[in-house]
Amino acid sequence: MPGNFWKCVSCVKMEYNVEEGRLPREFIEYDFAEDAMDYETQLAEARDIKFTQTLTEPLCIGSHIICTGTPTENLPWFAINIGCGNEDSERADIAVHFNVRLPQCYVVRNTRIHDKWGSEETTAYRLFPFKLNRPFTVEVLVDEKETLxxxxxxxYCSYAHRNPSPLTATWxxxxxxxxxxxxxxxxDLYPTTGPPIFEIPLRPxxxxxxNEDEPIWRPNVIAKLSNGITExxxxxxxxxxRPTLHSFAVDLMDVAREWPRANILAHANLRAHADSQLTRQLVVLNARLGAWGPERRQRTARLVPATHTTLRIVRGSGEWLFYADDVLIGELEFRASPxxxxxxxxxxxxYPEEIFLCPSSTSPVQEK
Known part of the structure; x- marks a missing residue:
């Protein structure tokens, strides 16, 4: 799309000195119909540029697809499709449609069966990672119930199998x-090209x-606790x-990897999007030992978007205690050996800046 069409309202105000309720002459005379036609032309061109690989054997648990390429400025989106039937037909069934939309900066996942699309999914664990003219590597891991x-x-995200399942795909x-x-x-491992996994340091x-030699932590990090967390x-x-706080999760696991799936001995999930108008945010506690157990839900957190916060997970005598800014927001009994x-x-x-282990005896505690 031409740049003018995608400018946000704030950018338009700054560039053109627009008063509230008024638009500059240049913007009024912009031909949006012509721009929309150009966009449809680009979409058609993108669909015509295809690379198809026929599967010689069915996908199964542990199948690993690696796709590399470079998005270009004249093609506003691209897609990775896992499907079955006649791949040259626009009505072929698509088990997984991974559609990267660069102008809007988000990725749509969906399934098409009998020429009908299902409900779109767009949420992700990371900010939009694709950029024009920059090569990418996408890894797809097929698991029993979803693709990663x-x-x-x-x-980046996961997508639960629908009908048809990618396990029946032919291309x-x-x-x-x-x-x-x-x-x-x-x-046997996913992702295969991930960043190094650091050990969490111990402080007195x-x-x-x-300490100067401590790691620089990345968002969505997995880190080692080789010696565990002692009582x-x-x-x-x-x-x-994040300024637009939606949710985050902190997991204590038995192995430092994304897949094959680790057991989660303690899971704390803050859901700021659930009834966000309420004064306290929802905290969900659980454990996954092969399968998820019963949840504990409580509206106990008061985190402020776009600020810094300190979370603490304390190993007690028979439970994990979760604190946010020195306020106890939940307790989860041990469901496996700590x-x-x-x-x-x-x-x-x-987005973590410091992660470390230390004794809990001197930390302040407040009431809920």
Missing amino acids: WAVDGEH IQVTGIRDAVLKIQKT SISHPR GHQVVIYGRL NGVKALRIRGDL
Whole structure:
């Protein structure tokens, strides 16, 4: 799309000095109909640029698809499709449609059966990772109940199997990328090109300053706790909350990896989007030991978007205690031996700046 069409209202006001309720002459004379026609032409061109690989054997659990390519300025979107039937037909069934829309900066996932699309999914664990003229690597991992999608080595989203399932697919197709390359194989690990996994450092107290050799933490991080969390100790996470706070999750796991799936001995999920008009945010506590157990739900958190916060997970005598800015927001009884904790994972709208272990004896505590 031409740049003018995609400018936000604030940008238009700054560039043209627009008063509220008025538009500049240049903007009034802009031919939106012609622009929309250009966009439809680009979409048609993108559909005509396809690379299809026929599957010689069905996809199965552990099937690993790697797609590389470079988005270009004259093609506003591209898609990776896993489907069945006649791949040259516009009515072929598509089990998974991964549609990257660069002008809008989001990715749509969907399924098409009998020429009808289902409901779209757009939420993701990361900010939009694609850029024009920059090569990408997308990894797709087929699991029992869903596909997992990683971009440039970092997990981006998951998509639950619908009807048809990708396990019945006969082809994989990339549209809108001129230099697309596909590789299909089996894997024992996902993602295969991820960043290094760091050990969480130990500090003598919560007030001790950061050591110079501590890692620089990334969003959606997985980190090691090789020696676990001993009783009377805690994991401290200091980080920034996203301005449009939606949700985030913190997991204590038995192994530091995304897939094959680790057991989650303690899971804390803050859902700021659920009844967001209420004064307290929803906290969901659980554990996944092969399957999810019963949830504990409580509206106990008062986190402020676009600010820094300190989360603490304390190992007690028989439970995990979760604190946000020194306020207790939940307790979860041990559902497996706490000695099994060997890793920490953070997902979503909490961007960590410091993560460390320390004794919990000197940390302040407030009432709910």
